[in-house]
Amino acid sequence: MFTGIIEALGQLARNEAKSGDVRLHIETGDMDMSDVSLGDSIAVNGVCLTVIDFFSNAFSADVSNETLSHTTLGQLQLGAPLNLEKAMQLTTRLGGHLVSGHVDGIGKVQSRSEDARSVRFTIEVPSDLAKYIAAKGSVCIDGVSLTVNQINGQCFDINIVPHTMSKTIISEYKQGSVVNIEVDVVARYLERLLVCNSDQEQQKDKITAASLYDAGFIG
Helix, strand or coil: CECCCCCEEEEEEEEEEECCEEEEEEECCCCCCCCCCCCCEEEECCEEEECCEECCCEEEEEECHHHHHHCCHHHCCCCCEEEEEECCCCCCCCCCCCECCCCCEEEEEEEEEEECCEEEEEEECCHHHHCCCCCCCEEEECCEEEECCEEECCEEEEEECHHHHHHCHHHHCCCCCEEEEEECHHHHHHHHHHHECCCCCECCCCCCHHHHHHCCCCC
16 A cells, blocks of 8 residues: 655666566666565556565566556656655555555546646546546545546546645646546445445446435435
8 A cells, every 4th residue: 555645756767578568677766775675565656566676776567468558657668757655654644545556547637737836737537437536535646646626527627736746747747648547445445335235246226315325325
């Protein structure tokens, strides 16, 4: 698990083809690698990867075809900047929200505009993910825990303050940029709870006011 608070900006040093999938070699910038061991997890642009080799300022990780097909990692160019976060510890402050590092899909930046000292972005997500994103709720974009401003169909707005702009790859976003999206895990578990009956069989009906009442969420 991760917090969505980026520890360092790294970059892709090498992309190595390995028997049908890839091995990424990542330079870690200012991230402290002194407590990293083989098998540890590091989130790269929000994707949880397992360390298979490491040095004082770099590590390597294998990326499966499943991960390549559901994230932006397969589209990275050499030298691309990367958001990095080591797995959280039980003593870590949860400054963002609980992030699993399991990307749900790819979103696209629709617009970027100045908003006082912040920058406002509009992000479009696939229709099957839009239902999990709520105004003032949490969403993880390329590993960064962010608050949703407002919703408009499959699009939502976020405001990025100067500190976040300077410490993450969000500063590189422009119209058309693709990003990794992880929805709040609570939303997924809530949906599972509401659409399954006592026998754990999937129901075909959508969530309704009646089903919310029956589940005790509204009176």
